[in-house]
Amino acid sequence: MINPDAHVYETIDGENFMSHQYLNTRDPIYECHQACSCDTACPNRVVEHGRTVPLQIFRTDDGRGWGVRSPQDIRKGQFVDRYVGELITAEETERRRQRSDIAAKKDVYLFELDKFKDDADRDPTLAETVFVDGEYASGPSRFINHSCDPNLRIFARVGDHATKRFHDLAFFAVRDIPADTELTFDYVDGEDEKLEEEKKNPNQKKEMTKCLCRSRKCRGYLW
Numbered sequence: 001m002i003n004p005d006a007h008v009y010e011t012i013d014g015e016n017f018m019s020h021q022y023l024n025t026r027d028p029i030y031e032c033h034q035a036c037s038c039d040t041a042c043p044n045r046v047v048e049h050g051r052t053v054p055l056q057i058f059r060t061d062d063g064r065g066w067g068v069r070s071p072q073d074i075r076k077g078q079f080v081d082r083y084v085g086e087l088i089t090a091e092e093t094e095r096r097r098q099r100s101d102i103a104a105k106k107d108v109y110l111f112e113l114d115k116f117k118d119d120a121d122r123d124p125t126l127a128e129t130v131f132v133d134g135e136y137a138s139g140p141s142r143f144i145n146h147s148c149d150p151n152l153r154i155f156a157r158v159g160d161h162a163t164k165r166f167h168d169l170a171f172f173a174v175r176d177i178p179a180d181t182e183l184t185f186d187y188v189d190g191e192d193e194k195l196e197e198e199k200k201n202p203n204q205k206k207e208m209t210k211c212l213c214r215s216r217k218c219r220g221y222l223w
């Protein structure tokens with residue numbers, strides 16, 4: 001856990017970037033909002049302003065389908081985009097999982113907004129988490145592929161604390177990314193123990209999807 005007084009963002013050349021200290025964590029981001037005494041120029045408002053980085057969807061040439069890149073350099077700590085989609089209940093999520101003929105892969109478009117679930121004793125509404133499904137209605141970030149050595153990471157972000165149940169999923173660059181480099185994130189960020197266990201079982205291994213990220217740190221499988 002990082003120092004709670006640490007600033008999430010630092011201003012460099014008039015632009016606000018996530019501090020390197022914060023980038024190494026998986027802590028949620030609390031940005032300023034309407035009820036704060038600051039105005040929209042406050043350096044603690046970044047995701048609120050939306051995407052400024054241009055993104056291109058392109059066809060990969062190695063069987064991974066579509067991918068995403070930017071024609072501009074992206075700097076370490078820069079906000080790239082949010083993951084957006086339909087907000088659905090846990091019941092609807094399960095219904096869609098069952099309905100999907102590629103049920104095992106349906107989860108690749110689903111994110112549970114559970115970052116604040118532990119606060120449910122103070123706010124019981126946080127116990128009933130909702131999901132974001134980016135399969136049918138989304139933005140360019142729905143096309144971002146996985147890498148075991150990614151250049152982006154997702155952070156939970158809220159403004160007003162009353163919106164914790166519907167927190168944002170915000171992608172930030174974890175390193176400098178030269179223009180036209182494919183953007184990637186780790187689909188199982190920090191939770192790869194299950195994958196490592198499944199790899200040891202030959203029957204389960206047969207069902208697993210091979211990872212084509214080609215990084216030196218590749219774990220071999222997506223899931």
Ligand SMILES: C[S@@+](CC[C@H](N)C(=O)[O-])C[C@H]1O[C@@H](n2cnc3c(N)ncnc32)[C@H](O)[C@@H]1O
Pocket residue numbers: 063064065066067105108109142143144145146147210211212213222
């Ligand atoms: C959220 S989608 C990403 C966009 C996708 N490439 C497309 O064309 O719609 C996830 C899917 O992309 C493919 N994919 C992403 N990263 C991959 C990787 N490292 N290796 C192999 N396939 C990958 C898999 O088919 C996976 O189910």
